[in-house]
Amino acid sequence: MPETLRDYFENTVKPTVDEYLSGNGRFNIRKARLAAIVVEHIIDYYSLAYKKDxxxxxxxxxxxxxxxxxxxDAADATKHRSLKRRNTDIKENGQIKCPPGFFQAPFGEGCWAEAIEVYVETDxxxxISLxxxxxxxxxVWDMKISPH
Incomplete structure (x- = not known):
């Protein structure tokens, strides 16, 4: 296993994703966007490590x-604001959403049973739950990268 790929996966991707998936991080759109970005960028490290397109x-x-x-799409829309390529689920960053929780919603609109999660609203x-x-x-990445 190439060391640069393992380092990126173990020291950047896993901690960023764990931070997003833990506790209140799951309801944080910033943490969700960052997790999507680092997960998407494994492609670059993997393709360089294994000399694949x-x-x-x-x-x-x-x-x-x-x-x-x-x-x-969530990673690219976060980085570039809008997507120009074909065959995307979304066209812009604004399609990555998280409904307000009970205490963030305008008075009279919050609900205790409301599902609060970051999602992508497709065209x-x-x-779709991010x-x-x-x-x-x-x-998939864990299967491809982590030692077995």
Whole structure:
């Protein structure tokens, strides 16, 4: 295993994702966006480490994790504000959302049973949990990178 890839995965990706998935981090759009960015950038480290084309690595990850495209789009929309490429789930950063919690909602609108999570609202109106997408993609990366 190339050391640079392992270092990035163990010392940047895992702690960032763990911070997002722990406690109140799951409800924090900043932590969700950062987790998506670092998970997406494993592609760069992996393709350099194994001398593979990034498109080839992306296809492999997509085949193993259909939700990879959600993570990629969330990361790219966060970095660039809007996406110009075709075949994306979203077109802009504003489609990454988190409903306000009980104490953040305007008076009379909060609800104790409300599901609060960061999600991606796709162009066709679907709401996809960014947490679930990141967890799924991390399982794939963990399988590919971590020692067995």
């Amino acid at each position: 990034r498109a080839e690595v992306r296809k492999d990850i997509t085949d193993l994790s259909p939700l990879y495209s959600v993570v990629r 066709d109106g679907r709401k 947490e679930n997408a990141i967890k799924e993609v991390m399982r």
